[in-house]
Amino acid sequence: MAKKSLGYTELEWTCPNCDTRNPGAKKICLSCGSPQPDNVEFHQPAQETLITDEKKLAEAKAGPDVHCHYCGSRNSATAKTCSQCGADLSEGEKRKAGKVLGAHRDKAAPPITCPSCGAANAPDAPKCVQCGASLVSPRPAAAPGPAAPPPAPASSAKSKHKSHRRPTPQSKTSGGMSTTGKIVLVGLTLLMCAILAGVVMLLTRTSDVTATAAGVTWTRSIIIEQLQPVTRQGWRDEIPMGAVRGECTQKLRREQDQPAANAVEVCGTPYTVDTGSGFGQVVQDCKYQVYDDFCQYTSQEWQRVNELTRQGDGGMALQWPALSLAENQREAGRSETFLCTFNTESGIKNYAGGPDMLEWCQPGSRWILKVNGLGGITDVQPAR
Ligand SMILES: [Zn+2]
Ligand SMILES: [Zn+2]
Ligand SMILES: [Zn+2]
Known part of the structure; x- marks a missing residue:
């Protein structure tokens, strides 16, 4: 992103001394003149407008304010010495920055009703215009100081912060499994084991079968490939050389963090981040969907078109099928198979093997076959 x-x-910040709401840039309370302590947090005003004033913009971009380690006064990030006591600020403590305060409040805020007298006040009024009461929602009394409870905006900011992010798909079902589920699982596992054991037994347990060889059958084959047009699809820049391009359509190719030509920007809800200078930066998490030409193309490719075969028995000389290739054809592999056929009491059985069969699989010769539970021959021994 x-x-x-x-x-x-x-x-804004709220003066802990008199509950007056002050603009973020003000270092001293507008109402009572108290300096802003370093543990006061900035919060979002009811309505946020983007700053256009150059001087304020420079202040906003300067970075977190520094609180003088000697007198505690708040100073701009650019200041070298404290504006109050003149102390060197290089050892001063920078305000924390980077906290997400909440969704950007770009809508017009409704007036605030004074909790004391009921008068309507502008959304950014520091105090009630009519009676002077604080317009800040009442905070728990007592417990001031460093361990003060987090101000209300912090918690609401947190939930808002979450809302602008995509919810991460987290399955809740991955937790525990019910006892019934476990029993079923164990049962299934046992069943699988039993089936597997049965198959292994069928394959390994053999019985001896007396047989008479009927002779060998051999098969020799040659695979023929032909160069012919094949239509495929792919990204325009990945079409192989020599292919003929057909119709193209724009398709989403990838999503990336960086902007690019031909990319569609997709952004989340804007939100405000505390910069530590009394100003917030309004940001948006964006990603970029890159579209590209996805095309049909036709290329000449070798395709399997035929398999020539020739068969014979033990009495014939081994031969390859007669081969005649067209100009756009090629040979793509040869293979041969040998099959010895046996007559047994329970019928005909075939056994595949190598060219040595031509020697031993003589018609009329007697053999003992090892036959497994599935009827397959696993070994052949001469009968004594
Ligand atoms: Zn004050
Ligand atoms: Zn100072
Ligand atoms: Zn009032």
Whole structure:
């Protein structure tokens, strides 16, 4: 996923001293004048507008603010010395940055009703215009200081953060298995073992069968291939040389993180990330779907068109089938098989082997066949 920046927006912080909402860039509370402590978190305003002012943009991009290690005052990332006490800021602590605050709030926010007097206030009003009460939703009393409970926006931000991401498919069924399931599984395993054992026994257990050879049959074959047109499909740049291209259509080839020509951008919901400077960066996770020409093409390929065979018995000389190839044909492999045929009490049985059969599989000779449970011959021994 590529992160695409849509711009910057000014965040807010709530003064822990008087509950006044302050613009993110303000380092001192607008209402009571307290300096912003380093443990105050920035949160999203009810309505976020992207900054166009050059000076504010520069502040937003400067990076996380630095809190003076000597007096605690908040300073811009670009400052070398503390604006309050003049201390060297190289040892100061940078504000944390990178936290996802929530989905970008680009819609007009409704007015806030004062919890004390009921007056309607602008969504970004620091305090009630009528009675001066705090417009911040009441927080649990007491317990200030460093271990203060996380402000409400943090938790809602978390869930929003999740919502802009694709839910990862996580199967819940992969957990435990019921006892019945286990019993069934064990039963099935035992059954499989029994079947396997049965097959092995059928194949390995043999019985002796007396037989008389009837003679050999041999088969020799030659595979013939022919160069002929074959129509296939593929990406335009992967069509083999010499192929004739047919119709092409645009098709999704891959998804990637980086933008590219001919790519369709697919982006998730924009969300706001704390930059630590009192400003938030509005970003979007995007991926790029690259489309390409997918074409039909026709190429000349060797295709198997025929198999010539010649058969004979032990009384004939071994011979290959007569071969005559056309200009666009070629030979693509030769093979030979030998079959000794036996007469037994239970009928005719065939045994495949090598050319040595021509010697030993003489008509009328007597043999003991080892026959397995499936009727196959596993060995042949001369009868005494
Ligand atoms: Zn204040
Ligand atoms: Zn200082
Ligand atoms: Zn009021």
